[in-house]
Amino acid sequence: MPDTLDAPITLADGTDDAPAYPIKRRCPYHMPPGYEELRDKSPISRVTLWNGRVAWLVTGNEVGRRLFPDQRLSSDVLDPRFPLLAPRIEAQRQQAAAPPLVGVDDPVHARQRRMVLPSFGIRQVNALRPVIQRYADELLDKMLAKDPGTTVDLLTEYALPMPSAVICTLLGVPYEDHHYFDERSRHVLSSSGPEQAAQAQQAFTEILTYLDNLISRKQDEPGDTLLDELISRQLEEGKVDRHELAMLATVLLVSGHETTSNMIALSTMALLAHPEQLQALRADESLMPRAVDELMRYASIGDMLMRVAKEDIEIEGHLIKAGDGVILSTMLMNRDPESFERPDELDIHRQAGRHVGFGYGIHQCIGQNLARAEMEIALATLLRRVPTLRLAVPADQIGVNAPFVLQGVTELPVTW
C-alpha cells in the first residue's frame, strides 16, 4: 500500500515525522537546523505548516526534477487547497486575482509567458549588459566617494538599486521613479510577520496603480520598451486586457527587484567568508558565470516552491492525493548528495549546472538570463573596484529574513 499523508505513521526512533515548516535559517546561506534530518528522509517526506496542515516536502533532486514538470501539480494560488507558508500570504490571497505567470497554470500561463518572453532572451540581455555595467559603476562611484572606513549598507546602496534600475529600464518605468518601487517591492516579497500582511498588500496595490497610470501615459506617448511593446502588440490588438497587463507588469517589476538583490548581498557575504575563492574570482573574472551558478545552488534563496495536486500522483511508494499540498525545497534538492559531491561546500569551480535555484518545469525563472548577467556584473565590479571590501560587523550579527519569504539578509553593513 502506498504511503499517504493521512496514513498513520509510526517511527521507531520516536521523532516527529512531520516537523514544523518552514524553518528559519541561522546563517543566511547555510541549511537551517532540521534540514539534515529532512535530507536523511530524502527524496520525499512530510512537514507540518503553521496552521497544522501536513504537506509533502520534496527534497531529492531526481524526484524533484520528475515532479516539477508534472502537470498534475498546479501553481493555482486561488485553489483553496493551495498550501500557504504563513498567514500573511493568506491575506494576500484575498485579492481574488491570481498573480500572472507564477500563480497560474497552462494554458493561461503559456499565453502570458509568450507575451513577455522576447524581452528576456539571451540577445536582449546581452544588449543590456553595458547598461547594467553603467548602473553598477555609478552606484560604486557614489559609495566610494565616502571616506574609507565608513560603514555603508551594501544592500540599499548597491545590491538593491542596481537590479531595480535595470528592470525599470527594461520595462520602461522612468528612472526617477525607481526609488518608489525599491521599498514597495521589498514589502511585497520580503516583509515578515503577520502584522505586515496589510503593508505587503498595500505596497502591491500601489505598484499596480502606478503601472496602470503609466500604461495610460504610454498610450499617449509611446516609447520602445517592453511595456510599450506589450501595449502596441497585445493590448491594442485585444489579446490582453488592461488589468491583466498591469498585473503582469507588476509581477515582473517586483520579481526583478528583490530576488537578484538578495543574491548579490548573499553572494558577497558568502565569498567574503571564503577568501581563497574570492581571490580566485578577482584574479580571473572568466570564472564568474560558473561561480554565479554555484552561488545560486549554495544559497537557494527561493527555497520553497508550493504546488497543489490536482490529481492523485504515485511516486516512490507515496500516494500524493488530489488536494494535497506539495512543497519543493530547492535548497534540499540543490544539496542532494546524490547529485552534488560535498553538497554543503561552496566550490566556485564545480559544474553546478543541475541546480534548481531558478526552479524547473514550466515556471522556471523567466528572468534567469537577466539575473545571471546582473549577478556577474555586480559581483565582478564590486570585487574589482573595492579590493579591501569587508563586513563592518561580525557575520553572525547580520539579520536573516523570515523563513517563509525569499531568503536574504535584512542589511549588509560593509566597509573598505
Added chain:
Amino acid sequence: MHISIDSNRCIGSAQCAVTVPAVFEQDEDGLSTVIAGREDGAGQPLVREAARACPVQAITLTETDRT
C-alpha cells in the same frame, strides 16, 4: 543522432542555447530552435546535457544508425 525541439512545449528558458550555442539558438519570439544543418548535434559533446537540462523536456534526441 537527430535533435528536435517541440516548440509547443518550449518555455524559452534558453538553457539549451546557453549550454550548446553551436547547436541551439533562440528565435525572435524567445523560443529555441535547432540551428539549420546542426540537427545531428555537430559533434558537440554537451548536447545530451542540454536535453537533460531542459526544464520541460522539449528536446528529443533520436538515435540514427550513425551517430
